[in-house]
Amino acid sequence: MADIPTxxxxxxxxxxxxxxxxxxxxxxxxGKALVDQRELYLGLLYPTxxxxxxxxxxxxxxxxxxxxxxxxxxxxxxxxxxxxxVVDSSNTALRDNEIRSMFxxxxxxxxxxxxxxxxxxxxxxxxxxFDSMVTSMMIQVC
Numbered sequence: 500m501a502d503i504p505t506x507x508x509x510x511x512x513x514x515x516x517x518x519x520x521x522x523x524x525x526x527x528x529x530g531k532a533l534v535d536q537r538e539l540y541l542g543l544l545y546p547t548x549x550x551x552x553x554x555x556x557x558x559x560x561x562x563x564x565x566x567x568x569x570x571x572x573x574x575x576x577x578x579x580x581x582x583x584x585v586v587d588s589s590n591t592a593l594r595d596n597e598i599r600s601m602f603x604x605x606x607x608x609x610x611x612x613x614x615x616x617x618x619x620x621x622x623x624x625x626x627x628x629f630d631s632m633v634t635s636m637m638i639q640v641c
Contacts, residue, residue, distance in 0.1 A: 518545075541573035568589075574606065593640065
């Protein structure tokens with residue numbers, strides 16, 4: 500979210516929420532097989548590129564809203580907590596293995612927050628360790 504310009508924030512939120520719908524579809528399609536597996540990584544949900552079409556007298560002008568194609572990846576925990584990661588596809592350094600390990604780090608850090616006896620489930624996460632881990636992952640990706 501830190502890299503998204505404010506004029507695209509709403510579109511980004513919509514993008515993430517539609518990705519959560521895809522995660523739900525993948526979970527229901529896997530059914531009981533997901534429960535039996537230890538693999539929580541769902542992989543690439545779908546890539547997209549946003550365009551805006553502006554009417555013109557001669558021909559419509561098409562402009563990309565986000566400069567590059569964005570790929571969405573999904574991960575679901577055993578307790579059905581869903582994580583979605585949106586990554587610029589022009590970053591060729593990121594492979595499936597790196598994204599999978601990033602989700603595992605995020606899951607481990609999230610578990611540490613949930614295991615804190617002073618944390619109330621459902622409250623906003625206020626953890627410096629969690630914030631610094633997420634920030635370091637974002638720096639690594641950029």
